[in-house]
Amino acid sequence: MTHHVVIVGAGFGGLAAAQGLAGADVKVTIIDQRNHHLFQPLLYQVGTASIATSEIAWPIRHLMRARKEVTTLLGVVTGVDTRSRAVLLEDGGMTNYDTLVLATGARHAYFGHDEWEPYAPGLKTLEDATTIRRRVLLSLERAERETDPTRRAALLTFVIVGGGPTGVELAGAIAELAHHNLPPEYRHIDTRQARVVLIEAGPRILPSFTEDLSAYAHASLERLGVEIQLKQAVRECSEQGVIYGDRPLAAKVVLWAAGVRASAAAAWTGLPADNAGRALVEPDLTAPGHPEIFVIGDTATINAWHGKPVPGIAPAAKQQGLHVARTIRMRLRGHTTQRLFRYQHSGNLATIGKRAAVIDFGWLKLRGWLAWWIWGLAHIYFLIGVRNRLAVALSWLWIYVTGSRSACLITQGEHRPRSP
Ligand SMILES: Cc1cc2nc3c(=O)[nH]c(=O)nc-3n(C[C@H](O)[C@H](O)[C@H](O)COP(=O)(O)OP(=O)(O)OC[C@H]3O[C@@H](n4cnc5c(N)ncnc54)[C@H](O)[C@@H]3O)c2cc1C
Numbered sequence: 001m002t003h004h005v006v007i008v009g010a011g012f013g014g015l016a017a018a019q020g021l022a023g024a025d026v027k028v029t030i031i032d033q034r035n036h037h038l039f040q041p042l043l044y045q046v047g048t049a050s051i052a053t054s055e056i057a058w059p060i061r062h063l064m065r066a067r068k069e070v071t072t073l074l075g076v077v078t079g080v081d082t083r084s085r086a087v088l089l090e091d092g093g094m095t096n097y098d099t100l101v102l103a104t105g106a107r108h109a110y111f112g113h114d115e116w117e118p119y120a121p122g123l124k125t126l127e128d129a130t131t132i133r134r135r136v137l138l139s140l141e142r143a144e145r146e147t148d149p150t151r152r153a154a155l156l157t158f159v160i161v162g163g164g165p166t167g168v169e170l171a172g173a174i175a176e177l178a179h180h181n182l183p184p185e186y187r188h189i190d191t192r193q194a195r196v197v198l199i200e201a202g203p204r205i206l207p208s209f210t211e212d213l214s215a216y217a218h219a220s221l222e223r224l225g226v227e228i229q230l231k232q233a234v235r236e237c238s239e240q241g242v243i244y245g246d247r248p249l250a251a252k253v254v255l256w257a258a259g260v261r262a263s264a265a266a267a268w269t270g271l272p273a274d275n276a277g278r279a280l281v282e283p284d285l286t287a288p289g290h291p292e293i294f295v296i297g298d299t300a301t302i303n304a305w306h307g308k309p310v311p312g313i314a315p316a317a318k319q320q321g322l323h324v325a326r327t328i329r330m331r332l333r334g335h336t337t338q339r340l341f342r343y344q345h346s347g348n349l350a351t352i353g354k355r356a357a358v359i360d361f362g363w364l365k366l367r368g369w370l371a372w373w374i375w376g377l378a379h380i381y382f383l384i385g386v387r388n389r390l391a392v393a394l395s396w397l398w399i400y401v402t403g404s405r406s407a408c409l410i411t412q413g414e415h416r417p418r419s420p
Pocket of ligand 1 (some may be wrong): 008009010011012013014031032033034036037038040041042043044075077079103104105106123124165166263296297298299304312313314315317349
């Protein structure tokens, strides 16, 4: 019988594991609750109307079309029966495995206030991005028709909670949209008067970067017209806006870019987990007591970066996926020794609007337009396929030259996606 590898989740980790198994003597089944692989680093650009959804997502089935040994299934995994070695699906189905790779990622968390989610959507899926785009554009549309100055001010106030890379990128892009791209399109409001407020609980934005790069990002955002509130924890999110510190701020659009909660993979397998629900795995990325189960990417945690926890970023998930594939290949050849995972960090990147970025490669720190070009080229390089690379490059060039964003579309209702 051919060895059957089941991979749950076709994000960066799961896809890398599948790619790493190309040519191996295995049968692979990929199960994902969505039919597409998503390039999350550019999601904020869908949310801010720079690019279209199809430019950063690919049907998994299509990506695996040349791999006859790979079966792709659309389904929501709800559990794992480790005794009978079966993955359990929401619709009552099950799939047996010889080796299981759990790569189900994470989602934003509201620090125990899940009731805030309807008022402050986060950014993780295409549906999240189009929800954000819809809310931002609808708020501007309503402001155009609003005659009451107080209500209009609330419609023109955009709050972003969380000063990590996603919050910074969202704040910069919304400020650029409102202050530079949209003014010629409205007749009754001046979108340059829109307030973009970034609220961060810590003492500085981009805490994973060095202090000078973080200070540069702060100054660049302020130049774009973003108001930054540091050392301010949000205490309340509601239809009216937010309360941070003891200050209420009326805002019709609040976006959440703080906090992470891992998928339920740890609970499915009865594994110990950290405070964010990430499974604590063995040094070879297996589940303790279950060498046939690997847990990788954002849904796991491991101190494999010179003794520090591996960061929850795409290259880390990819490296783990490839490590798992190599381990499976070695095992098939009869090698049973534990292969320890070691994370290689290549750097941190974040962009601030369309002319500035910060890059920290450790050996090289860059900021400004050169960093922005490197950020842009790196992201285009990591997209899959020539068509998408060209489409994104063309969209950026178009916005850069004309200042006009063609993806300003209000679509779909208030559909909320399922959490992983
Ligand atoms: C807005 C945003 C911006 C980011 N920017 C960057 C960046 O600039 N650079 C960077 O390196 N990293 C960035 N990241 C982080 C990066 O995207 C993640 O670290 C990476 O996606 C983790 O890969 P993963 O394979 O663990 O999970 P994911 O890529 O999230 O994939 C998980 C997959 O599992 C599926 N799944 C989940 N639950 C189930 C279930 N129950 N049943 C079936 N399928 C399920 C999901 O549908 C998904 O396809 C960003 C993340 C976000 C959200």
